[in-house]
Amino acid sequence: MILSILIAILIVFTIVFSIFLHFASEYAFKEAFYARRKTKEDSIKRLNNWGLWNEEYFENLQMEDVFITSKDGLNLCGHLIERFEDSNRYIILVHGYSANHYLHMPFIPMFLKERFNILLVEERSHGESEGKYATYGYKEKEDLNLWINFLEERKGEELFLGLHGQSMGAATVLLCGARNRKVKFVIEDCGYSSGKELMRYQFSKVDYVPFGLVYWLLNLKVKRRCGFKFEDVCPINAIAKSEVPIFFIHGDADKKVPVNMAIDMYKRRNREGDMILIVPNAVHLTSYKEKKEEYERMVHDFINNADI
Incomplete structure (x- = not known):
């Protein structure tokens, strides 16, 4: 019973954290690429x-x-x-x-x-x-x-x-x-x-965002949508x-x-x-x-x- 509860908690945490990473990376993408000209x-x-x-x-x-x-x-x-x-x-x-x-x-x-x-x-x-x-x-x-x-x-x-x-x-x-x-x-x-260090510097202004994970997901979206990676x-x-x-x-x-x-x-x-x-x-x-x-x-x- 306890094991089932722990597994359920872990699943819920994983889902919530994944949703957080998705929205955090989407926000970062918007900030990086959709600034008003x-x-x-x-x-x-x-x-x-x-x-x-x-x-x-x-x-x-x-x-x-x-x-x-x-x-x-x-x-x-x-x-x-x-x-x-x-x-x-x-x-x-x-x-x-x-x-x-x-x-x-x-x-x-x-x-x-x-x-x-x-x-x-x-x-x-x-x-x-x-x-x-x-x-x-x-x-x-x-x-x-x-x-x-x-x-x-x-x-x-x-x-x-x-x-x-x-x-x-x-x-x-x-x-x-x-x-x-x-x-x-x-x-x-x-x-x-x-480019990577510039993103790191920008992320450093927000304490609660884990740079490594959000940056990894952001980079995937940048590569798919824009055709490059920040390391380039x-x-x-x-x-x-x-x-x-x-x-x-x-x-x-x-x-x-x-x-x-x-x-x-x-x-x-x-x-x-x-x-x-x-x-x-x-x-x-x-x-x-x-x-x-x-x-x-x-x-x-x-x-x-x-x-x-």
Whole structure:
């Protein structure tokens, strides 16, 4: 009798725990992949709050809408500024998760000052680009390779090409730049070193969730629905043996992507030509706002060193 009761309790516990894991992993999936995409108005409002939006300047930029098709058939949109017809200097700006190219526009004056033609891309499932899911850099790195091919074909010559990304865009430029020999330098701003460790960090904020089990189930759903696993997104491993110079930038008050990820990547590389800027009191995406002059000065020095 007692044994039967214990077995029944165990069965009930197993069922309840399985239901809990299912809903916990579904919630985690929703948080990771269904964040509301920002509109133009959302982005401009944020930039105005940060003091980084100059309406007259940005609205009068000569910007051409350009398009490519991803390997899996998605129509992807970009916005091209070719101010210097005699220059082969191009930089691609890659925004973060749930953002759009507007949030990257404050960097335009800095790179125009360095005489770069500029391509701002809309990552898959963001802005005007098609797609249901973001993949944290996994498929985005291949999209970025196609954008690089687009620019080379358009210009018709070898480029002095750089990549600048923020957050998920930073992970994307690291993954792409580490393997694409056409890339001459990478600037990553508040990017993560590992998709798995980013999930672990997010799970750590909720005490009652067992990371190992929920993560395992979440990963199964990510693989089935999105075609990748979080272990597939590992910039720290991708860049370990890459020769491309990298500038790591991060705020020490970042609560979305911990600053130690940038420090770990910089130390893992230990490569001459790399640079790192840790901005005191900067939260996610705000290093440029907090230390604009130092940011621009170090970007200038970094690019000049990469162009030797």
